[in-house]
Amino acid sequence: MTESRSGLVDRHVAFLEALRGAGLAVSLAEDLDAVAALTALDWTDRTQVKEGYAATLVKKQAQRPTFEALFDLYFPRMVGGGARSLDPDGDPDVGDAGGDAAPASLVRDNAEALADFRERLAEALEAGDQQALDALAAEMVGRFGAMPGRGPGLSSWSAYTALQRVAPTELVDRIVAALLGQGLTQEEAERGAGRRVGAFTATVEADARRRIAEEKGADHVANVALRPSIDRLDFTAARRSDLEQMRREIYPLARRLAARLTKEQHARRRGPLDFRRTVRASMSTGGVPIATHHRPKRPHRTELVVLCDVSGSVASFAQFTLLLVFALRDQFQKVRAFTFIDHVHEVTHHFTPGADVVDVMADLAASTAHAALWGRTNYGRALTKFVEQHPDAVGPKTSLLVLGDARSNYSDLHEDVLRDLAGTARHAWWLNPEHRRHWGTGDSAARAYGEIVPMVECRNLTQLSEFVHELAR
Amino acid sequence: MSAPSWFASPAEATSRLDAVGYLADLPTATTAFLAGALEKPLLVEGPAGVGKTELAKAVARATGAELVRLQCYEGLDEARALYEWNYKKQLLRIQSAGDQEWDATHDDIFTEEFLLTRPLLTAIRRDEPTVLLVDEVDKTDIEVEGLLLEVLSDFQVTIPELGTVTSTRRPFVVLTSNASRELSEAVKRRCLYLHLDYPDADREREIVASHVPGLDDRVTTQLVATVARLRELELKKAPSIAESVDWARTLVALEIGDLDEKAVADTLGVILKHRSDHDRAVKELKLR
Numbered sequence: 001m002t003e004s005r006s007g008l009v010d011r012h013v014a015f016l017e018a019l020r021g022a023g024l025a026v027s028l029a030e031d032l033d034a035v036a037a038l039t040a041l042d043w044t045d046r047t048q049v050k051e052g053y054a055a056t057l058v059k060k061q062a063q064r065p066t067f068e069a070l071f072d073l074y075f076p077r078m079v080g081g082g083a084r085s086l087d088p089d090g091d092p093d094v095g096d097a098g099g100d101a102a103p104a105s106l107v108r109d110n111a112e113a114l115a116d117f118r119e120r121l122a123e124a125l126e127a128g129d130q131q132a133l134d135a136l137a138a139e140m141v142g143r144f145g146a147m148p149g150r151g152p153g154l155s156s157w158s159a160y161t162a163l164q165r166v167a168p169t170e171l172v173d174r175i176v177a178a179l180l181g182q183g184l185t186q187e188e189a190e191r192g193a194g195r196r197v198g199a200f201t202a203t204v205e206a207d208a209r210r211r212i213a214e215e216k217g218a219d220h221v222a223n224v225a226l227r228p229s230i231d232r233l234d235f236t237a238a239r240r241s242d243l244e245q246m247r248r249e250i251y252p253l254a255r256r257l258a259a260r261l262t263k264e265q266h267a268r269r270r271g272p273l274d275f276r277r278t279v280r281a282s283m284s285t286g287g288v289p290i291a292t293h294h295r296p297k298r299p300h301r302t303e304l305v306v307l308c309d310v311s312g313s314v315a316s317f318a319q320f321t322l323l324l325v326f327a328l329r330d331q332f333q334k335v336r337a338f339t340f341i342d343h344v345h346e347v348t349h350h351f352t353p354g355a356d357v358v359d360v361m362a363d364l365a366a367s368t369a370h371a372a373l374w375g376r377t378n379y380g381r382a383l384t385k386f387v388e389q390h391p392d393a394v395g396p397k398t399s400l401l402v403l404g405d406a407r408s409n410y411s412d413l414h415e416d417v418l419r420d421l422a423g424t425a426r427h428a429w430w431l432n433p434e435h436r437r438h439w440g441t442g443d444s445a446a447r448a449y450g451e452i453v454p455m456v457e458c459r460n461l462t463q464l465s466e467f468v469h470e471l472a473r
Numbered sequence: 474m475s476a477p478s479w480f481a482s483p484a485e486a487t488s489r490l491d492a493v494g495y496l497a498d499l500p501t502a503t504t505a506f507l508a509g510a511l512e513k514p515l516l517v518e519g520p521a522g523v524g525k526t527e528l529a530k531a532v533a534r535a536t537g538a539e540l541v542r543l544q545c546y547e548g549l550d551e552a553r554a555l556y557e558w559n560y561k562k563q564l565l566r567i568q569s570a571g572d573q574e575w576d577a578t579h580d581d582i583f584t585e586e587f588l589l590t591r592p593l594l595t596a597i598r599r600d601e602p603t604v605l606l607v608d609e610v611d612k613t614d615i616e617v618e619g620l621l622l623e624v625l626s627d628f629q630v631t632i633p634e635l636g637t638v639t640s641t642r643r644p645f646v647v648l649t650s651n652a653s654r655e656l657s658e659a660v661k662r663r664c665l666y667l668h669l670d671y672p673d674a675d676r677e678r679e680i681v682a683s684h685v686p687g688l689d690d691r692v693t694t695q696l697v698a699t700v701a702r703l704r705e706l707e708l709k710k711a712p713s714i715a716e717s718v719d720w721a722r723t724l725v726a727l728e729i730g731d732l733d734e735k736a737v738a739d740t741l742g743v744i745l746k747h748r749s750d751h752d753r754a755v756k757e758l759k760l761r
Contacts (some may be wrong), residue, residue, distance in 0.1 A: 027662055033511065037665075040510040041483070041503070048483055051503035059661040061518065061652075061668040188698065248707060252652070259653045263547070263614070356749045357707050 015074040018222040019057060022066045023232060026057050049075065066229050069206070073218040076210045078138070113143070114165065122171045125196050126178035137203040140166055145208055156215065159208035168197050231461040235317040235433050243316055246461060247357065250320065253465055254327030261331055261472050271297035301333035302399045302472070305425075307386065309404030310339040310368050311377040317433040318403050319364060320461070324468055325401075326351040331472040336393060339364075340382035341372035344389060377407060379445065380414035387417055399471065400425040402453065405434050406446040413445050419452050431458040431467065479509025479536055479602075479645055486535075495524070495531030496679050504667040505532060514625045514646035516610075516661065519669035521651055522713025528669070529606040529647035538602035538645065543592035545613040551620055555630060557589045583634035593624050596644045603644040610660075611650040618660055621648075626663055672714065674701055680714060685721040695732040696721060699758070700744065706757055712744035720744050734760050 019026050037052040050071055058067045124132040145162030172193045179189035213221040230245050277293035306325060308318035322337055329335050336348045350363045394400055400421060422428040430453045432446055439446035446455060458464050480486035487502040508515035517525045533540040543554060563582040570578045596605035624630060628640040648664060650656060677697045696717065704711045720743045729736045738760040745751050
């Protein structure tokens with residue numbers, strides 16, 4: 001089998017390389033497991049192959065979307081316009097229809113074809129027919145998203161163009177009407193329609209990636225078109241939907257951290273020998289102290305003061321950090337939080353125990369107005385105001401945490417105020433959501449402040465949780 | 474290898490699990506088949522109440538194997554996971570030995586008779602098909618993970634006084650975890666991984682219907698739709714499958730024939746266990 005080089009091993013190795021490139025730690029042992037799994041499975045069923053790979057290679061659920069996207073690139077559902085369907089379970093009629101349409105369709109891109117296509121798409125979306133939708137997505141990219149090149153290997157496909165032309169979002173009202181006819185309530189119908197159109201859009205984007213990968217090689221697409229998994233995504237690069245997903249991650253993350261911290265505290269709990277208990281326990285072993293008993297150690301808990309920049313560019317980062325810190329409030333003796341842009345505003349009262357995350361976020365966003373007078377970030381002024389208005393906040397038992405990108409619009413930095421604060425506090429840190437290489441560029445005062453307070457790069461959820469863990473220890 | 478095969482194919486795994494009342498989807502069936510075929514431990518992760526432990530029990534039922542269960546908790550140690558010498562009995566033996574030679578006594582007290590086998594050793598020593606369930610492995614300490622590593626990679630245990638016990642027939646190992654902490658890379662590397670999540674509406678309807686046959690089809694559909702809606706909200710604890718089944722039972726017990734807004738509001742406590750979740754659900758579903 002290997003002598004004639006079927007290309008299977010090459011593809012397998014390339015796939016694994018791409019996974020490693022995307023941040024999945026795939027070991028050689030797992031590689032071999034995957035091969036063993038594939039030999040045990042039925043090669044003609046694509047889903048089985050995928051699950052075989054997933055079971056042996058993907059050991060974290062957060063990495064699953066990355067894996068799915070790469071698997072679709074390296075083991076595409078079909079080739080070209082779908083003439084040769086690789087999925088035997090797929091309806092042969094659908095495959096043939098796509099095959100017939102593919103050569104002709106590239107030229108048949110006119111208003112009539114568009115209207116006809118939208119009609120068929122609307123019907124499929126109303127019925128929720130997944131197989132038809134997959135075929136339609138392939139046809140749509142082939143027909144309306146093609147960007148012919150000057151020669152072989154130069155043509156490309158654009159999901160954006162295709163989606164702009166066909167505009168499936170305009171079909172939502174029709175689908176809602178159809179779903180209402182099936183006896184759903186207005187609200188359910190709207191949600192259902194939105195979900196179907198969203199799923200279809202994702203299918204179209206995946207199909208465009210698949211075609212480009214076919215043309216230019218999967219490695220090329222894997223390098224440029226894939227987004228990092230949610231726990232490695234930069235706060236500053238996150239889209240709206242990403243932010244929502246991140247927010248959902250906060251509580252599980254806090255729970256994991258709390259479990260880890262409790263465990264570590266228990267491991268370090270053995271304090272001085274408890275003589276009385278040890279002697280008593282030795283009675284049952286004839287006076288020989290076989291097991292020693294120890295007094296519990298007094299837990300030491302940190303008082304935390306968080307100062308966050310909530311100006312536009314770093315607002316989401318500040319919110320995540322605040323949410324995480326407050327989710328872990330049991331680990332600290334006391335937490336106070338202040339937000340600033342060019343003025344300081346205390347927000348501690350928004351974080352009541354057991355409060356609803358969505359409400360807290362809304363309250364925080366609403367209170368941003370209190371943190372600004374002119375609306376231009378001014379770290380120097382904010383620090384001065386903080387010391388003036390809350391002189392009791394930072395004491396010798398406090399740990400001070402400043403969050404922000406240190407971009408202060410070239411204003412007076414008041415390093416002396418920060419130096420005093422850092423001197424008073426037991427510990428002080430500065431978390432910066434920017435990449436280290438951007439520090440000190442432009443109006444960034446990261447270098448200047450970094451000399452006074454140790455500055456830590458904190459760009460994604462992984463780095464954030466590592467830092468908070470260190471903080472709470 | 475003359476190893477017993479657990480399932481012949483993913484399709485067969487689906488049908489056999491189905492027959493014992495566990496409705497497995499394709500990923501679950503494929504992974505369960507692979508765990509048997511490759512003789513590798515299976516690590517199942519997912520939120521509480523989606524049927525992780527049930528999967529192990531179903532595999533045991535479907536294959537006629539016996540289930541050996543090791544429930545993990547903080548402070549679990551080798552003596553309670555692997556084996557222990559019954560030292561009280563050994564003491565008695567020494568005291569009753571009288572003037573017997575020490576060597577003879579020594580040989581005597583380290584024999585099978587004085588060995589207390591714990592789940593891991595039990596599972597390895599059994600000759601019949603065995604499903605070993607290591608439940609909530611994330612609750613243990615790192616040291617136990619190390620112990621598991623040794624046992625799960627070679628399926629053998631060395632008892633200094635008795636020698637090495639090697640398994641004659643590898644058990645089907647299922648580890649479950651709520652992901653309350655990350656397991657070490659070494660453990661994950663040796664396992665197959667399956668993430669069980671909340672099922673889609675059709676599957677959940679089937680599950681509820683199979684567990685609570687007395688419930689009207691229409692109400693089941695309403696119930697599943699409501700639960701799916703609740704899971705979309707940002708709740709502290711989303712309702713699990715176990716909770717939807719409980720809810721279905723509640724509705725049957727209260728003889729509620731139509732899941733309208735009032736009925737949902739009255740029985741919401743069955744599926745939501747946090748006050749803030751409760752408030753949010755009432756607000757989002759416009760119950761009051």
